[in-house]
Amino acid sequence: MIDRLLSGDLPRGRVLSFLVLAVVLALALAPILFPGQRNLDVAARICVFIVLVASYDLLLGYTGIVSFAHTMFFGIGAYGVAIASVRLGTGWDALAIGLIAALSLSAALALAIGLFSLRVRAIFFAMVTLAVASAFQILASQLSWLTGGEDGLTFRIPAVLTPGFRLSEEPILGVMITGRTLLYWGVFLVSASLFLVMLRMVNAPFGRVLQAIRENDFRAEALGYRTVVYRTSASVLSALIATLAGAMMALWLRYNGPATTLSFSIMVDILLMVVIGGMGSLYGAILGATLFILAQNYLQDLMKQAAAATQGVPLLPELLHPDRWLLWLGVLFVLSVYFFPSGIVGRLRGVER
Amino acid sequence: MSDLSAARTMPFDPWPPAVLAAAMLVPLVWIAPSTWLILTVAGFAMGMMIFIMASGLTLVFGLMGVINFGHGAFVSLGAFLAASVLTRMTGWTAPDALALNLVAVGPALIVAVLVTGALGWAFERIIIRPVYDNHLKQILVTIGGIIVVEQMIHVLWGPDQIPLPRPTAFKGSVGAGDLVFEKYRLLACVLGVAVFAGLHALLNRTKFGLLVRAGVENGAMVEALGYPIRMLFVVVFVAGSALAGMGGVMWGLYQEIITAGMGMEVMVLIFIVIIVGGLGSVGGCFLGAVLVGLVANYTGFLAPKLALASNILLMVVVLMWRPQGLYPVIRQ
Numbered sequence: 001m002i003d004r005l006l007s008g009d010l011p012r013g014r015v016l017s018f019l020v021l022a023v024v025l026a027l028a029l030a031p032i033l034f035p036g037q038r039n040l041d042v043a044a045r046i047c048v049f050i051v052l053v054a055s056y057d058l059l060l061g062y063t064g065i066v067s068f069a070h071t072m073f074f075g076i077g078a079y080g081v082a083i084a085s086v087r088l089g090t091g092w093d094a095l096a097i098g099l100i101a102a103l104s105l106s107a108a109l110a111l112a113i114g115l116f117s118l119r120v121r122a123i124f125f126a127m128v129t130l131a132v133a134s135a136f137q138i139l140a141s142q143l144s145w146l147t148g149g150e151d152g153l154t155f156r157i158p159a160v161l162t163p164g165f166r167l168s169e170e171p172i173l174g175v176m177i178t179g180r181t182l183l184y185w186g187v188f189l190v191s192a193s194l195f196l197v198m199l200r201m202v203n204a205p206f207g208r209v210l211q212a213i214r215e216n217d218f219r220a221e222a223l224g225y226r227t228v229v230y231r232t233s234a235s236v237l238s239a240l241i242a243t244l245a246g247a248m249m250a251l252w253l254r255y256n257g258p259a260t261t262l263s264f265s266i267m268v269d270i271l272l273m274v275v276i277g278g279m280g281s282l283y284g285a286i287l288g289a290t291l292f293i294l295a296q297n298y299l300q301d302l303m304k305q306a307a308a309a310t311q312g313v314p315l316l317p318e319l320l321h322p323d324r325w326l327l328w329l330g331v332l333f334v335l336s337v338y339f340f341p342s343g344i345v346g347r348l349r350g351v352e353r
Numbered sequence: 354m355s356d357l358s359a360a361r362t363m364p365f366d367p368w369p370p371a372v373l374a375a376a377m378l379v380p381l382v383w384i385a386p387s388t389w390l391i392l393t394v395a396g397f398a399m400g401m402m403i404f405i406m407a408s409g410l411t412l413v414f415g416l417m418g419v420i421n422f423g424h425g426a427f428v429s430l431g432a433f434l435a436a437s438v439l440t441r442m443t444g445w446t447a448p449d450a451l452a453l454n455l456v457a458v459g460p461a462l463i464v465a466v467l468v469t470g471a472l473g474w475a476f477e478r479i480i481i482r483p484v485y486d487n488h489l490k491q492i493l494v495t496i497g498g499i500i501v502v503e504q505m506i507h508v509l510w511g512p513d514q515i516p517l518p519r520p521t522a523f524k525g526s527v528g529a530g531d532l533v534f535e536k537y538r539l540l541a542c543v544l545g546v547a548v549f550a551g552l553h554a555l556l557n558r559t560k561f562g563l564l565v566r567a568g569v570e571n572g573a574m575v576e577a578l579g580y581p582i583r584m585l586f587v588v589v590f591v592a593g594s595a596l597a598g599m600g601g602v603m604w605g606l607y608q609e610i611i612t613a614g615m616g617m618e619v620m621v622l623i624f625i626v627i628i629v630g631g632l633g634s635v636g637g638c639f640l641g642a643v644l645v646g647l648v649a650n651y652t653g654f655l656a657p658k659l660a661l662a663s664n665i666l667l668m669v670v671v672l673m674w675r676p677q678g679l680y681p682v683i684r685q
Contacts, residue, residue: 327504
């Protein structure tokens with residue numbers, strides 16, 4: 001049963017299985033285990049980013065192409081929900097229309113970029129996506145009548161999903177089940193299903209072809225697989241899933257702006273998560289996203305103490321300043337590309353063998 | 354094979370310059386001649402600065418097939434170094450005397466070029482050397498490199514954007530009547546053309562240039578003839594980083610406000626330029642840079658809303674026409 005659910009691709013390795021199971025259980029029971037607004041926020045963010053990072057891994061880890069436009073699709077999803085909710089009023093139909101519009105736009109854009117640049121040379125793809133994504137980001141902040149510009153859009157979502165809604169007057173298992181909790185579980189379930197769908201995808205013949213292209217595109221082509229078609233489909237599928245992740249993010253925050261979903265720094269975050277977690281294994285996305293977001297939220301507290309402790313030593317306090325946490329993750333990123341390109345997942349699997 | 358024989362007898366290809374000329378003349382239909390001249394100078398100045406930053410990158414790719422996404426780090430670093438030097442020399446930059454100001458900009462440029470060159474050497478050594486022949490890792494590792502350099506700029510210069518004021522003699526503009534040109538843009542044009550001429554002479558008139566050109570076309574053969582292509586590559590990489598640092602100083606003086614992220618922002622333009630020009634071609638990079646600068650300025654005047662998309666559009670159009678860029682580099 002579990003084997004079928006995970007498409008026969010189990011985490012493998014005792015430590016890894018334990019960690020993945022722990023993260024999934026913690027996320028599933030987050031509203032009960034870690035009550036509190038900030039904790040629930042962190043948990044929801046982890047769910048969304050697991051999907052986002054896993055969808056990026058489809059491209060980077062499985063197909064071996066680097067895209068810098070992943071946040072663009074993330075942003076399209078978020079803007080789709082946000083704009084539809086602002087324009088068409090609060091309701092499920094508005095959400096559905098926004099989502100469908102966003103998905104169509106993402107698919108069209110990903111198809112165009114893929115056909116245009118993957119045809120010429122795979123390395124073009126990285127540069128072209130960087131250019132297109134940055135143009136899109138400027139566009140989103142310029143069209144302020146539609147997107148709210150730099151300020152972004154704040155919108156309302158159906159009342160069932162707001163903190164004001166109570167499932168019952170009595171607490172269940174010691175926790176008040178509010179609309180916010182329901183929304184969290186919705187996000188969790190959708191994320192989990194999307195993850196399983198992706199797992200199915202990479203373990204299907206389609207995924208095997210993608211990996212063949214990653215290893216040797218010339219040979220894959222010689223075997224009769226149209227690499228352009230496979231690469232482009234991978235990039236469209238990954239864009240669609242990123243769009244869904246963006247929609248969830250906007251729904252959770254009830255806000256969307258360029259800085260929350262479109263900025264280049266989020267793209268860098270995704271890269272760090274994929275590489276540190278482990279390229280070429282979707283479980284890497286679970287560990288990478290969890291570790292990174294926990295670090296983002298709690299490492300800074302630790303660094304604050306370290307910086308205070310080293311007060312007086314030249315340069316060290318600046319290096320340990322809480323805002324410089326990205327410096328250390330950047331160093332970790334470079335080191336992990338060199339020394340363990342398969343990331344935490346590869347390390348853990350290697351230890352067992 | 355047909356490519357190879359074409360390479361041997363390839364005459365000068367007049368089409369790209371013709372396209373550039375057309376791109377310059379067509380806007381005259383909508384723009385008054387005096388405005389057009391001002392926009393052309395502005396576009397040319399912008400193109401020159403991008404060219405200086407991009408030229409090293411395209412050669413580095415041509416020689417070893419190394420794509421350096423961290424190139425922008427040198428741009429940011431150059432600008433910040435110049436800011437540090439120039440703020441210490443206010444006595445030289447404040448008076449409205451061209452000679453004095455140039456003397457002040459000189460050390461700023463030299464410091465920027467030396468330090469970014471040295472950093473380029475270290476970057477090649479530490480970051481890029483272990484990942485030759487692996488594009489995927491190159492992209493990832495160089496992105497990691499630029500993150501670290503950006504963060505180090507934050508550590509050394511603080512987290513905020515800082516001003517990089519132009520020396521007094523470069524402020525304001527010259528000209529009469531309708532024809533008014535910003536002085537700094539004219540300077541940028543002069544410097545850019547000088548760098549291009551220098552590079553052109555170096556590549557076409559010296560033995561070193563001959564080896565570099567041969568290396569771009571067929572690296573294995575150059576190596577087989579006993580020339581150390583890796584050494585050649587290191588030299589080109591260092592020179593390219595130094596040029597990026599110099600371009601960073603100029604770009605910083607042009608923007609007058611610099612941030613640690615400016616290198617990454619300008620990378621977008623640099624990539625468009627080297628793709629449009631043809632990866633590995635310095636001449637193509639020059640034409641591409643001018644084209645990008647001009648198109649950005651014309652559309653910025655005619656249809657400001659379109660300006661941000663104009664470069665992407667330009668790239669799409671050029672690649673539809675020539676999928677390998679204006680001057681495709683023929684390899685092996």
